[in-house]
Amino acid sequence: MSLEALARTAYNEDHEAFRQTVRQFMLKEVAPNAAKWDDDGIVPKSLWPKAGELGLLCPTVPEEYGGLGLDFGYNAIVDEESAYYGEVATGFSLQSDIVANYIISYGSEEQKKHWLPKLVSGETITAIAMTEPGTGSDLQGMRTTAKKDGNHYVINGSKTYITNGQNADLILVCAKTDTEIQPAWKGVSIILVESEREGFKRGRNLDKIGQDAADTSELFFEDVRVPMTNCLGEEGKGFIYLMSELPQERLSIAVSAQAAAQKAFDDTVAFTRDRKAFGKPILDFQNSRFVLADLKAKLQVGWAHLDWALTRHLKRELTPEEGAAAKLWHTELQWEVMDKCLQLHGGAGYMNEYPIARAWRSARVTRIFGGTSEIMKELIGRKL
Template sequence: MPLDDLARTAYGEDHEAFRQTVRRFMAEEIAPHAAQWAEAGIVPKDIWPRAGALGLLCPTVPEEYGGLGLDFGYNAIVDEESAYTGGATTGFSLHSDIVADYIVHYGSDEQKREWLPKLVSGEAITAIAMTEPGTGSDLQAMRTTARKDGNHYVINGSKTYITNGQNADLVLVCAKTDTDVQPAWKGVSIILVEASRDGFTRGRNLDKIGMDEADTSELFFEDVRVPITNCLGEEGQGFVYLMSQLPQERLSIAVSAQASAQKAFDLTVAFTRERKAFGKPVIDFQNTRFVLADLKTRLQVGWAHLDWCLNRHNAGELTPEEGAAAKLWHTELQWETMDKCLQLHGGAGYMNEYPIARMWRAARVTRIFGGTNEIMKELIGRKL
């Protein structure tokens, strides 16, 4: 597999041994069922405990809470192998790279002991509910509220485009606990909401143009009562926490984007070697070779940059602007690669029976979620 041919600086021998475990799992447990799950629009919940048993979920969680206490490189390997296989386990990265870290960094000891072992084992699946209808990347404009009533919060509002929305057992809900304070971000808190709570309902599993197997949903909260102890960290600090954790989320997106771009390239090299036009393989045409040569060069640069980001992140040095830049650059590279590779497939590239068509559709959203690439440019530009 071409991922083995890459000279990586972010990984050691233990990482690569772990990669072989991840790869076997993807080949045996994921790839044979991906088409079925895409048709169903959801990955079955029973795959999560099987991943957990092999240490594929939340490997950075400290050992005292049931995890392996490893560095983020292990998460990145799961992301790479999943994306290279086809991305059917996109929900794993949301669960492991994003939600778990919020609980590790800001959760009370009680919250950590209650939830982290379940996240690691796959017993509980998580989601984070930030985006609302009409707000998009503007998190300060959220309307979901959590009003205090004695020793409880009463939550009202709705969220949309929520990954793992149908499967989630625990949702980290971003809500305004103070609707009067200015600036508005000071009133945002993150609250743990169990899916079993009265008043919590799931809307439809949204019909997307790509990532067909991911359960992306609407969530509704109507007088949902949760104890005040379900607040994650300090009340009113939710926006600060979100901004602090976004570099890792955006690095996670960059990792998956890079790996899926590599897969598209590898598929296209193989396709153009086999497909003939005017009596010779398509790869023998100068235009084909030049397009692929350019993409190979960009991918080579991309892997070097990604390893630089991973090394900085593991050292605690990756800045929010660098995380935004990684998300921006690698998702743009992904889209350029997908589009050019689909073009080299000709008419076959437009057929869903070919992997490149499904990958092209799935790639479109990466320049939107995790903050649009326009927002990434704004964040980078503010620090110039």
């Protein structure tokens, strides 16, 4: 099955035409190199300008800043096609769905003119540094500081689990510009830090159990000086900015999770048709059919819900609780699909040469990053 074969309601003809461009890029430039990039532990920086040339990066950036000025539906298509055909995590969604939006929404005119065209072209790769060794979902507990010294900030601290950490040219660093104010979230700001700044160092490329091609790193800041004009938006408003953008971030994760689950399902149907046991295809056993029938029904519901959420978001109506619910439901579905599909592969499912093995490993983190499933339930429950 191809993704456009599904009955979708969130997209129009222009979206679907764009989908073909994205798919050809994934099939030509990404999928054939997936195994090598997994082994390397990183996607080469040379891939980014190729994607930028085709308009695959940051399509929502306004035309006056070098973008296409399109809606988030185009981002979602890149996410879907990447998850279904790309086979590796490229890091594109972080740049397009998250970082670009921060700069569009809160950046100064100077910041927008300088950075957005480079994000669109792929000349600049970005990361956002929130998580610290001692704090995960509790961002108020961060210890990284940005203290004023004349017209500069001096940044000290460390971050971990940072996507695009090895490749990033520009890092949006969450730091406390005021360590005394209470509640603590009022002292958090977002500071733009260029990778060539003295005192900035990258740690190791972290050894993960999945999404091997996605460079995920430790970052260290030792007396890193940046001008105060590098503050994104207003000082002390960083936590508010982070909370405001989370619905789109979590919807982005939900989109990728749903598409990855569909790919695993489609691959498993094909596998069980071909593989035989006791003289007949595995698909002919009632248990196999019932497991797959149950998953197909849930995937059908998932696509309908995803289109609902996308349509809500395109109208700027998706609430934080709805974004959390989408992230929760689709990532939990992804894990259920991956685990049951791996089981239907039998021993082959445990071999990395089969796509289901890599997909199963990569799926485990989606219930953690962007806010754990437990945190999503907490956020939803607060609004009951």
